[in-house]
Amino acid sequence: MHELEGKSAIITGASRGIGAATAREFAKLGASVVLAARTLGEIQAIASEIWAAGGQATAVACDVSRYDDVLEVVERCQQAYGRVDVLVNNAGVIEPIGPLAESDPELWGAASDINYKGVYHGLRAAIPVMLSKGGGAIVNISSGAAVSTLEGWSQYCSSKAGALSLTRNADFEYRDQGIQIVGLSPGTVATEMQVIIKASGINPVSQLDPSVHLPPETVAKAIAWLSTKDATEFAGTDVSLRDDDMQRRMGLTT
């Protein structure tokens, strides 16, 4: 029996890419999933697919930059499945891309509200519920950008750096109370985000051949592993999927 069987998990940004693959992977492992994203039609379709395969899934429209939306997702998970065992803070955006001094302050701030404040919203809403049931696991989807400088990515790099700091600080405050909080830096992944990056033509990431990107299904397996007790020693850190030893440890390669 897999450790996630019978557990409940919230996945933000579940309408496509890494989040959609993660919802399918968690359901395959026997978890009940709550899919959250702004595009309700997309998450409803994935939830229906999970039900048709014998799993349990709920779709809740949510903009992670709005705290009330995130709170609603947590409440719906509790109502449907009695508890919140896992939260995957995955929702994220790459734009605006471009020189900082030419950026639109509105767009720049709106992206921070998703990539950085959205992670805070997830932690703030889920941790009290997890504490009331004795613990839980949270995976924050990070990026190598959290610890890098990349041309045109002032927004993305600094908001991911803020999210990494949240991983560290939340772990520091709650690890002794049974909450396992870890970040995952997945490398480059074949999703819509990489299509946007390629189209921008800015910085070396946009020059990568799409064949080097990992499939989102591999990242989903890593997220599932990080949600289990096997990953306890990595709490408070960003784990990198670029690390071959880590991929072996997760059972992704031999």
Ligand code: NAP
């Ligand atoms: P993606 O295919 O563009 O998917 C992004 C997801 O986030 C979508 O489901 C989108 O759904 C959701 N989202 C965006 N804004 C949202 C908001 N305000 N509220 C709720 N959901 C929102 O990108 P992806 O590659 O799967 O990215 C997933 C995560 O991985 C992100 O945090 C990203 O930074 C990270 N990451 C990706 C790569 C990569 O190479 N792809 C590398 C490192 C890290 P809606 O538009 O329907 O809301």
